């Protein structure tokens with residue numbers, strides 16, 4: 001995983017509260033269609049749950065991640081996982097494909113630099129299959145977090161949004177200007193059940209917002225955000241569903 005300010009990844013917490021992220025990753029594995037013997041780079045491999053699927057298809061895979069804890073967890077699965085900053089990838093024309101699930105939206109600072117680094121890592125004609133949060137992803141959650149932060153007198157809370165959720169048009173243009181040809185791209189609504197509930201989701205993914213609040217007020221802050229979201233995202237049985245939008249694409253290096 002890539003880190004936003006204050007966002008630290010912990011493999012056991014992730015396994016407990018965010019396993020759905022890799023569980024729901026099969027469509028982008030299918031889009032990649034990994035082949036035996038291919039060399040594949042898994043960008044933001046996390047604890048390697050999806051990397052294992054690429055290996056099971058017979059591919060030779062290197063996983064990279066910016067979290068030492070996640071790299072350790074991936075290595076424990078026997079994966080060749082390396083601690084690496086996605087902005088400084090060390091690969092040149094050596095992969096048949098790049099794969100990335102639920103990682104690119106954490107790399108908000110300079111998406112073009114990320115795409116250019118991946119293009120350099122690919123052999124000519126190599127493919128890039130990715131899925132990330134897309135425009136409108138967790139919009140209700142973002143509005144509730146910002147509204148609650150304003151009540152806590154945090155100015156301009158939108159500056160704390162750690163995610164990059166592009167439109168289809170914007171990401172297409174970025175891929176094309178960095179040397180890719182689009183084979184497929186779609187923005188897909190994917191309401192996502194949160195088995196651990198909204199509070200755990202916030203504690204896992206919304207750390208940059210929570211850390212702005214004084215420690216002794218964080219619990220009431222989370223109560224307030226959860227109460228604001230309850231009418232929109234929680235059903236009568238107390239089951240939470242987050243308003244995810246996915247941007248899924250397959251592109252080929254020109």
Ligand code: BEZ
Nearest residue numbers: 021102133137138163205
């Ligand atoms: C995700 O990992 O898919 C995700 C993380 C934070 C916000 C929305 C989506």
